Amino acid sequence: MEKLITINSIDDILPAYRQTPIGLLLEYHNLNRPLETFDKAQLLVGMCMDNRKHLHMPDNFAFIIRSGGANLRYSEFKVSYAIAVGQVSHIALIGHNNCGMVNLISRKTEFINGLVTIAGWEKERAKEHFMHFAPMFEIGSETDFILSETKRLRLRYPKVIIAPLFYLVDDNKLYIIEEN
Numbered sequence: 427m428e429k430l431i432t433i434n435s436i437d438d439i440l441p442a443y444r445q446t447p448i449g450l451l452l453e454y455h456n457l458n459r460p461l462e463t464f465d466k467a468q469l470l471v472g473m474c475m476d477n478r479k480h481l482h483m484p485d486n487f488a489f490i491i492r493s494g495g496a497n498l499r500y501s502e503f504k505v506s507y508a509i510a511v512g513q514v515s516h517i518a519l520i521g522h523n524n525c526g527m528v529n530l531i532s533r534k535t536e537f538i539n540g541l542v543t544i545a546g547w548e549k550e551r552a553k554e555h556f557m558h559f560a561p562m563f564e565i566g567s568e569t570d571f572i573l574s575e576t577k578r579l580r581l582r583y584p585k586v587i588i589a590p591l592f593y594l595v596d597d598n599k600l601y602i603i604e605e606n
């Protein structure tokens with residue numbers, strides 16, 4: 427796994443993110459900075475749909491797009507909207523450990539059976555559904571995926587500042603994923 431930078435003080439926040447909405451997010455969530463009042467969004471957060479995560483930040487502070495694995499490849503119009511209409515120029519892309527999108531293929535049987543018993547799908551249709559979509563959402567490793575998604579988004583939106591972050595579900599803290 428890539429190295430995670432622990433944020434225990436403002437000095438731990440990389441200079442590139444300090445005094446930006448990304449640094450503010452880290453201060454609110456990790457350092458208990460008092461919540462300020464905002465009348466418009468300051469950044470876009472892309473994070474996994476996983477239920478174990480909750481961000482501590484002020485109302486109105488961020489647009490949030492939640493998707494399996496924090497994968498924004500299929501949410502591009504929403505990303506563009508937050509930038510163009512919402513006027514945010516910072517994105518925090520937040521992966522997390524124990525993500526269900528890693529080794530998704532191992533959950534094939536569970537997925538198909540769940541759609542049959544809980545949703546009332548035909549087994550064959552559930553199987554096709556899984557086989558069609560699983561390759562689009564499968565991620566190899568949580569940190570590698572966030573780094574590659576960060577690179578892709580930086581190319582797509584060159585003037586936007588994008589930070590690869592990580593949420594550890596064990597301590598509910600945010601970390602910066604170190605880039606080399």
Ligand SMILES: [Zn+2]
Pocket residue numbers: 474475476494495496522524525526527
């Ligand atoms: Zn996840």
